[in-house]
Amino acid sequence: MGDKASAHPGAAGRATAADHPASVRNVVLVGHSGSGKTTLVEALALTAGAVNRAGRVEDGGTVSDYDEIEHRQNRSVQLSLVPVEWDGIKVNVLDTPGYADFVGELRAGLRAADAALFVVSASDGVDGSTRMVWEECAAVGMPRAIVITHLESARADFEQMTQVCAEAFGGDDPDAVLPLYLPLHGPQGSDGHAPVTGLIGLLSQKLFDYSSGERKESEPGEDQLPQIEDARNRLIEGIISESEDETLMDRYLGGEQIDFKTLVEDLERAVARGVFFPVLAAAPAAEGARQGLGTIELLELVTGGFPTPFEHPTPGVTTIDGKPREIKACDTDGPLVAEVVKTSSDPYVGRVSLVRVFSGTLRPDETVHVSGHGMADRGHEDHDVDERIGALSTPFGKTQRPVTHAIAGDLVCVAKLGRAETGDTLSAKDDPLLMEPWEMPDPLLPLAIEAHSKADEDKLSQGLSRLVAEDPTMRLEQNQDTHQVVLWCLGEAHADVALERLRSRYGVQVDVVPHKVSLRETFAGKSAGRGRHVKQSGGHGQFAICEIEVEPLPGGSGIEFVDKVVGGAVPRQFIPSVEKGVKAQAAKGVAAGYPLIDVRVTLLDGKAHSVDSSDAAFQTAGALALREAASDAKIHLLEPVAEVSILVGDDYVGAVMSDLSGRRGRVLGTEQTSGGRTLVRAEVPEIEIGRYAVDLRSLSHGTARFNRSYARHEPMPAQIAERIREEARTAS
Numbered sequence: 001m002g003d004k005a006s007a008h009p010g011a012a013g014r015a016t017a018a019d020h021p022a023s024v025r026n027v028v029l030v031g032h033s034g035s036g037k038t039t040l041v042e043a044l045a046l047t048a049g050a051v052n053r054a055g056r057v058e059d060g061g062t063v064s065d066y067d068e069i070e071h072r073q074n075r076s077v078q079l080s081l082v083p084v085e086w087d088g089i090k091v092n093v094l095d096t097p098g099y100a101d102f103v104g105e106l107r108a109g110l111r112a113a114d115a116a117l118f119v120v121s122a123s124d125g126v127d128g129s130t131r132m133v134w135e136e137c138a139a140v141g142m143p144r145a146i147v148i149t150h151l152e153s154a155r156a157d158f159e160q161m162t163q164v165c166a167e168a169f170g171g172d173d174p175d176a177v178l179p180l181y182l183p184l185h186g187p188q189g190s191d192g193h194a195p196v197t198g199l200i201g202l203l204s205q206k207l208f209d210y211s212s213g214e215r216k217e218s219e220p221g222e223d224q225l226p227q228i229e230d231a232r233n234r235l236i237e238g239i240i241s242e243s244e245d246e247t248l249m250d251r252y253l254g255g256e257q258i259d260f261k262t263l264v265e266d267l268e269r270a271v272a273r274g275v276f277f278p279v280l281a282a283a284p285a286a287e288g289a290r291q292g293l294g295t296i297e298l299l300e301l302v303t304g305g306f307p308t309p310f311e312h313p314t315p316g317v318t319t320i321d322g323k324p325r326e327i328k329a330c331d332t333d334g335p336l337v338a339e340v341v342k343t344s345s346d347p348y349v350g351r352v353s354l355v356r357v358f359s360g361t362l363r364p365d366e367t368v369h370v371s372g373h374g375m376a377d378r379g380h381e382d383h384d385v386d387e388r389i390g391a392l393s394t395p396f397g398k399t400q401r402p403v404t405h406a407i408a409g410d411l412v413c414v415a416k417l418g419r420a421e422t423g424d425t426l427s428a429k430d431d432p433l434l435m436e437p438w439e440m441p442d443p444l445l446p447l448a449i450e451a452h453s454k455a456d457e458d459k460l461s462q463g464l465s466r467l468v469a470e471d472p473t474m475r476l477e478q479n480q481d482t483h484q485v486v487l488w489c490l491g492e493a494h495a496d497v498a499l500e501r502l503r504s505r506y507g508v509q510v511d512v513v514p515h516k517v518s519l520r521e522t523f524a525g526k527s528a529g530r531g532r533h534v535k536q537s538g539g540h541g542q543f544a545i546c547e548i549e550v551e552p553l554p555g556g557s558g559i560e561f562v563d564k565v566v567g568g569a570v571p572r573q574f575i576p577s578v579e580k581g582v583k584a585q586a587a588k589g590v591a592a593g594y595p596l597i598d599v600r601v602t603l604l605d606g607k608a609h610s611v612d613s614s615d616a617a618f619q620t621a622g623a624l625a626l627r628e629a630a631s632d633a634k635i636h637l638l639e640p641v642a643e644v645s646i647l648v649g650d651d652y653v654g655a656v657m658s659d660l661s662g663r664r665g666r667v668l669g670t671e672q673t674s675g676g677r678t679l680v681r682a683e684v685p686e687i688e689i690g691r692y693a694v695d696l697r698s699l700s701h702g703t704a705r706f707n708r709s710y711a712r713h714e715p716m717p718a719q720i721a722e723r724i725r726e727e728a729r730t731a732s
Contacts, residue, residue: 017394018090021309021330021409025302026092026356028109030137031119032127033098036149040119041082041095043284043292044299048084048091077497079105079342081354081411083394089303092411100129100702101491103441104473105342108422110136111315111438112341112356112411115143115306117298118169122148122156126168128649128703134169135675143274143307144169147298148281151183151196158183158196162279169277175238179279180267181297182228186211199281199294200224202232203263208297213289215296239263242270271305278305309409314358315339316436320371320384325433327359330408336360336368338406338426339435340417343470345505353414354395355406355426358435362406362414362426364392369432370417372424375440375472380421386429390416421469442707443475443488445693447495448516450485452509460485463506467498474498481518481595492694517686519594519724520638520713526551529629531581531621536612543609544617546570546578548625549602550633555712559586560600570606574618578603581622590630592637592728597713601626637721638713639685643668646680646696648704653678655699663688664717683711 018024029037045051080095096102096109110116116137120126137144146169148161158179166174184198184207198209200220205228209216220228236258240248243266252258270276280301282294309330317325317337328334342354355362362368367388372380393400393413406412420426423440427433451457464485468476475488489495502508528549535542553560561579570578579601586596606621644665648656653670657680660667665684673679684692689708696704715721 017403017405017412018407018410021332021407023088024090024092024309024407024409025115025306026094026113026309026312026409026411027115027117027302027306028094028096028106028113029117029119030096030106030109030130030133031098031121032124032130034124035098035119035121037095037098037119039284040147040149040282041080041093043282043295044091044093045082045084046285047291047295048086048299050082050084077102077105077493078344079109079354081395081413083411086299086303090410091299091302094411099493100697101489101494101497103129103490104471106133107438107440108341110142111339112354113142114309114312115145115302117302118144118146120146120148120161120165121150122158122161123150123153125161125164128701131168132703132705138171138274141274143272143305144277145271145301145305146177146277146279147294148279149283151281151283151293154193156196158281165279175234175241176275177277177279178235178238179231179281180235180301181208181281181294182231183281184209196281196283196293199297200228202228202235203260203267205232210289210291210293213286214291236263238276239267239270242266242273242275244269268305271301272307272311312409315438318434318436320432320434327433329359331359332361332407334359334408335431335433336362336426336428337433337435338362340420340422340424340426341411343420343422345466345470350416351418351420353417353420354411355414356411357406357408359408360428361408362389362392362412363404364389364402367429368426369429370420370424370426371432371434372421373434374437375423377475380423380468380472383419384432385419387417387419389414389426422472440472441490443473443490443494444706444708445489445491445495446515446690447487447489447498448484448513449487449499449510450513452511456509459506459508460510463502463508466506467501471498479516479518482516484513484516486515490693491697515690517640517690519592519640519716520598521589521591521594521596522598522636522638522715523550523552523596523630524634524636527629527633529625529627529632531623531625531628533617533621533624541609541612542614542617542620543612544574544606544614544621545608546606546618546621546625547604548578548582548622548629549604550626550629551600551602553598553600555598555714557598557600559583559597562600562602564602564604565606569608570603570618571608571613574608574613574615575603577615577618578606578622578625581619582626584619585623585626590627591635592725594637596626597638636715637724639687639716640713641683641711642686642689642708643711644682644684644689644692644706644708646682646704646706647673647677648680648700650676650678652700652704653680656680656696656704659695659699660684663692685716686710687716 031037077097082093084091094109094113096106146165162179166177170177181199183196184200185194186197188194197211207218207220240252280298282298283292285292314327314329317327327337337359338355338357340353341356344352367386370385370387373382392403394403395413423437425435451460464476468474473490477486530547533544563575582601590596660682663684665682668681671679
């Protein structure tokens with residue numbers, strides 16, 4: 001680690017292919033939008049020698065010029081990979097979007113990585129969504145470290161922000177979150193601000209000065225040692241308390257000086273085990289400088305303290321028919337098991353898949369089996385196909401550098417996998433396997449779209465299928481009730497990016513239309529109707545008369561048809577015709593054009609003609625009878641009601657409950673959960689929660705989550721029902 005007080009290792013640069021899993025580190029950067037993740041990636045690439053000046057790749061393009069930048073507010077919206085090399089170790093740096101709408105890309109990064117680096121701005125602190133991701137990592141024991149950025153800000157306070165991080169991330173043990181370094185400040189300016197020019201190593205008690213643009217190591221002055229003594233002692237105690245050597249704490253408390261090498265080794269083991277979370281500091285390099293502040297220390301932490309892929313348990317693997325399969329972790333000679341963690345389209349090479357190899361070795365131009373299961377509800381049909389992969393490459397900005405292979409533990413870009421989608425498993429064609437999927441957030445914001453023109457209509461289906469293949473957090477719905485095409489997204493920005501990709505990448509222009517919910521109709525009470533279809537206009541006539549009674553049934557009963565005809569008034573062969581006509585009219589609706597449900601229709605009587613009666617005539621008579629019964633009855637308009645579960649911080653429970661009340665919601669109960677949160681369960685009409693994904697995020701400052709499921713249809717308030725009927729009459 002950087003506090004080993006060792007010389008610069010020198011062997012650095014842009015990484016290509018790794019030859020052994022022990023020489024790979026996969027680290028994902030996590031943090032809210034604006035925390036400085038992408039700038040940090042650039043600084044690490046510059047320090048590692050992969051770029052020759054800030055933001056510039058050796059052979060052109062910029063480090064931060066990834067596959068797509070959201071067209072509004074210039075936010076990065078995709079998972080991006082930048083591999084660099086440090087001290088003979090290939091470091092795959094995964095930069096994730098910081099905006100909540102693209103949490104799917106974040107989850108993909110967490111799946112592909114073996115450790116997480118949480119990036120916290122000294123100016124902004126820790127937001128609620130970052131805390132939630134920390135808890136996700138804690139649940140699976142992922143090793144984590146924290147890097148504080150924006151130290152150049154006049155209001156930046158490293159010590160204060162370290163305390164904030166300890167409170168936010170330390171849980172019951174804030175001493176598990178401690179700094180490895182303290183900032184070294186330069187002369188105070190006229191504005192009273194003393195810029196951070198270097199770092200003081202707490203373990204080594206060395207000064208690392210970056211003021212010249214390169215790190216220079218020196219001994220601290222006698223006056224500087226006392227100011228780090230308390231922080232150093234606390235760090236040593238924090239490391240020793242997590243040591244596997246149970247005698248170490250007693251020896252330390254007994255006055256023994258623990259040697260530097262032992263402390264560093266224990267620190268590295270504690271970080272790799274996910275029980276100690278060091279805090280570091282970093283700042284980008286100044287114009288013309290070679291190294292950004294803290295970047296060497298950070299690279300040494302990643303290569304020395306973060307785990308190798310050997311220590312990452314392989315997710316569950318089964319055969320295609322679901323039988324468990326034991327896969328040895330990171331076995332380069334084992335069966336091929338790899339996973340597509342991101343899919344994107346390149347205008348020159350077509351579809352490109354970012355793949356994490358968990359077992360075996362992947363080579364270009366070989367035929368692999370592609371399996372995708374369990375996401376049919378999001379527009380991803382189950383599929384099992386054999387495909388010949390194209391070239392393997394390692395990315396850097398817009399450039400792709402070919403590699404000869406990708407071993408277990410490494411990440412690689414694979415070209416020409418035409419059927420592979422994000423989340424799919426790649427395995428040997430003669431030994432097809434399937435990995436258990438990672439948890440995907442449920443898209444809960446509906447976006448109803450229509451093709452802008454006939455030309456767009458012809459391309460819409462293909463464009464949508466490609467869009468959802470790239471983004472499993474998006475769900476495509478062809479609603480059979482409303483006849484709308486609906487893209488379910490995670491938020492407004494997610495929806496905006498989807499529309500922009502349809503337009504710019506797939507050449508499809510669409511119009512956004514109001515989203516409709518699936519309303520229903522039912523009878524409020526008993527009613528009777530007579531359907532008379534008699535026509536004599538020369539030639540073969542039409543004759544059918546039927547009399548029915550309609551009565552409401554409990555919710556969920558559907559349409560029940562009962563035959564009570566006596567004496568053959570309606571011949572037996574025409575009774576199914578009446579039923580068919582009744583059900584056809586029920587599907588069209590009887591009041592506002594919505595399907596009729598939960599009624600019993602009883603056929604009581606009728607008349608037929610020996611020559612002019614027919615199947616078609618009695619179908620028409622049945623439909624007419626139902627319409628007449630509806631004209632003399634009160635018809636309820638039914639709306640779908642969703643059961644909603646909201647996990648929200650205790651501070652926002654009151655606001656959420658009040659908001660639910662304003663949406664005609666009924667709170668069913670609340671339940672206290674861990675982490676100062678409350679689970680609120682409620683029933684809310686679906687028409688009231690179309691934009692709840694956006695509104696709840698605003699209401700809770702991004703800290704609440706919710707899910708929803710259909711509960712039932714129930715009558716809507718009379719004034720709302722009348723407005724919808726009026727709109728239906730106007731439209732017709």
